[in-house]
Amino acid sequence: MKPTVTTNIAKWKNNNWQMEKDLVVREDVVAVYFNEQELVRLHCSPDHVDELVVGYLKASGLVKQKSDITNLKVIAEENTVYVSALGSFTTATSYDPISVTTGCGQGPAFYHCWQGDPLLSPVTSTVKLSPKEILSLVRELHGQSELFKLTGGVHSAALGDTQGLMSFRQDIGRHNAVDKVIGNCILENITTEDKALIVSGRISSDIIFKAALSKFPLVVSPSAPTHLAIDLARRLGVTVVGFARGTRLSVYSEVWRLQKE
Numbered sequence: 291m292k293p294t295v296t297t298n299i300a301k302w303k304n305n306n307w308q309m310e311k312d313l314v315v316r317e318d319v320v321a322v323y324f325n326e327q328e329l330v331r332l333h334c335s336p337d338h339v340d341e342l343v344v345g346y347l348k349a350s351g352l353v354k355q356k357s358d359i360t361n362l363k364v365i366a367e368e369n370t371v372y373v374s375a376l377g378s379f380t381t382a383t384s385y386d387p388i389s390v391t392t393g394c395g396q397g398p399a400f401y402h403c404w405q406g407d408p409l410l411s412p413v414t415s416t417v418k419l420s421p422k423e424i425l426s427l428v429r430e431l432h433g434q435s436e437l438f439k440l441t442g443g444v445h446s447a448a449l450g451d452t453q454g455l456m457s458f459r460q461d462i463g464r465h466n467a468v469d470k471v472i473g474n475c476i477l478e479n480i481t482t483e484d485k486a487l488i489v490s491g492r493i494s495s496d497i498i499f500k501a502a503l504s505k506f507p508l509v510v511s512p513s514a515p516t517h518l519a520i521d522l523a524r525r526l527g528v529t530v531v532g533f534a535r536g537t538r539l540s541v542y543s544e545v546w547r548l549q550k551e
Contacts, residue, residue, distance in 0.1 A: 291336040291366065292316065293437055293444075293460075315443035317462050323372045324352060335444060335461040338470045340364050342461070343371045344477055345469030349500050356476050410499075412527035415483045415507035420550045421539055423452060424486070428512050428534045430455040431488050438490075446490040447471045449480070450510070455488065456480075464491040465500075472504050482506050493530060495519045502526040508547055510534055515542055 299312045318336045322329045322343050329352075334342055340362055347353040353375050361374035419427075427450035435446045437460050445464035449457045449471060457480065459470035468489060475482055486508035487501050493515035499522065501509045509523070510531040520542045523530045529544035541548055 291318075293335055293337055294441060313440055315437065315441040315462055318369055321370045322346070323370065325374055326372075332466070334463060334466045336366075338459055338474070339366070339371060341459070341470040341473030341477060342466055343373060343473065345471070345473035345500075347373065347375070348472055348476060349469065349503060353476075356479065410502055410526065412525070413483075413502055413505055413507050414527065415505065417451075417484045417507050418547050418550045419450075419452065419486060419508065421548055424450075424508075424510055424531055424534055424539060424548065425537065427455055427486065427488050428510060431458070431490060432512075434458045435460065435490065448488050449475070449482070450486045450488045451484060464489060465496065468497060468500050472500060475504065486510050489513075492516065493519045493532060495522050498522045498526070498528055498530070502528055507544075510539075 293316050294313050295316050296311050297314055299310055301308045301310050316336055317333055320332045320334055320339055322332060324347070332342065332346065344353065344359070344362070353359055358376045359373060360376065363372045431446055431448055434455065437444050438446065444460045444462055445467045446458065446460045447467035447470070448455045448459065457471050457474045459467050459474065461467040461470060468487065471487065474480065483505050485506065487506040487510070489497065489509065489511045491511065492513045493509055493511050495516060495518035498509060498519045506528070508529040508531065512535045513532065515530050515532045520530060523543040527544060529547040530542040531539050532542060533540045
């Protein structure tokens with residue numbers, strides 16, 4: 291399914307109305323069934339839906355690794371995904387739904403206090419990236435963001451290391467874009483401990499939560515982090531890099547990962 295739709299618009303330009311056709315980003319609503327029970331409806335872009343669902347389940351605590359998933363079926367024409375996995379709503383996760391987010395098309399997200407939970411233990415990776423390597427990854431992210439250039443309506447996320455960018459994904463929701471990257475890592479058995487998570491939008495606490503849960507040592511954005519994101523990152527040993535633009539960047543936690551000899 292195409293990620294864009296053409297629609298008629300009225301544009302005010304040079305003190306005149308003009309009737310034009312415009313390209314807008316597609317938004318789908320995908321129903322997710324987990325072990326035959328409807329779990330959530332995700333508002334998302336229509337590509338890489340399998341990765342989106344797996345990443346979402348990881349953040350929800352319902353799956354930890356690929357081997358937890360016994361069946362994954364996407365029915366595109368019905369906007370439905372069926373997942374069979376080990377465990378259930380009550381046994382597969384220790385997370386309580388104490389916080390719900392709806393921003394950027396994200397459905398319910400499950401959070402709990404990080405202290406004492408082995409899944410949210412501090413990230414101990416010793417990987418390092420230089421400021422020049424970080425800025426190069428952000429430029430590469432912008433360079434691959436063709437759908438954003440066409441519509442201005444999507445966020446992007448990707449993995450990055452000293453070799454460059456990989457697993458580039460886009461979505462109408464910044465959380466979704468991150469979930470797609472994480473889902474790709476799970477389904478393709480890609481290691482995360484030696485890679486940075488590069489995102490196009492602001493770094494909020496829930497993005498840090500997702501990153502730490504998947505053991506990403508660095509989260510990088512050309513935008514700003516929130517104070518809760520910085521606080522959580524400092525507690526969990528995640529390096530947060532914001533305002534990575536041009537020849538400058540700001541580091542809010544664990545700066546040693548950018549101090550290569």
